[in-house]
Amino acid sequence: MGESSDYANLQEAILTGDATTATEIGDEIVANAESVLKPIDVAAAVIREVGNRFGAGELYLPEMVLAAEAMQAFMDVVTPQLKAEAGDSTLINRGTVVIGTVQGDIHSIGKNIVATMLSAAGYNVVDLGVNVVPMEAIKAAEANGASFIGLSALMTTSMPYQKEVISLLEALNQRDDFWVIVGGGPVTRDYAQDIGANGWAPDAAVAVQICDRITSLPSTPSANDLIYTGEQS
């Protein structure tokens, strides 16, 4: 099967919520494609399109659930390969990242990609899962000696919990203890800046870049007034 027909079939499998075919195509891609990065991008674009159609009332929740299951089935197959490709570096330790999807939000696909890429790039990643209440994120960061707290939010209604983590850190006098990086579909660079996050990335590859940039800083600057994003050189 050629690459582009694989992509067309992958798009179709996710759109129609066909997890079996999504798994088969994932297997095929892992066996034959040079890299899984592009197919993951293709799949991510399709699932966002599903979200747009859901938002526009063109399809219903059960269809979005099935599409998400097909996307997840595909990700399950390609994730080990993604890890291998990105380096799967267990020898370097670039520091610990505690990551989770914020309170009230159960979207995990993008957060999982970010966690996989960071871990492959040499970070020790502690994944707290989804629906993580602010204090839990802070406690876990403390307990694991983390340098970073990564917060994913996919809904406008859950984005305020990213801010809540930062506010809590401030109230606890712990703001300078961790770099807070944020992301997720509706989270913009401006929003990240507004809430006083240290880093924002539109995708997982850039998430690794910003963590690398921050860890390579000569000293730990005061946290609040800094923001590192994919848009800076």
Ligand code: B12
């Ligand atoms: C898949 C999906 C689901 C799946 C989730 C499955 C799962 N295990 O994740 C299911 C079907 C369960 C679901 C449920 C719901 N969903 Co939904 N869902 C989506 C959908 C279609 C795709 C999300 C996704 O996986 N994208 C693909 C990944 C790869 O992209 P990503 O998440 O953006 O991540 C990338 C970057 O953002 C970045 N990134 C992500 N996190 C982080 C973190 C850090 C630190 C950094 C640096 C970067 C970063 O890197 C990632 C990789 O490149 C979106 C549509 C959309 N446009 O986002 C709607 C969407 C988010 N859902 C929506 C809604 C409304 C819901 C429900 C409330 C529906 C309902 N009525 O029950 C529930 C939510 C329940 C809850 N409490 O959370 C709305 C949110 C609207 C809003 N208010 O903002 C959306 C936008 C759809 C829409 N247009 O209406 N959903």
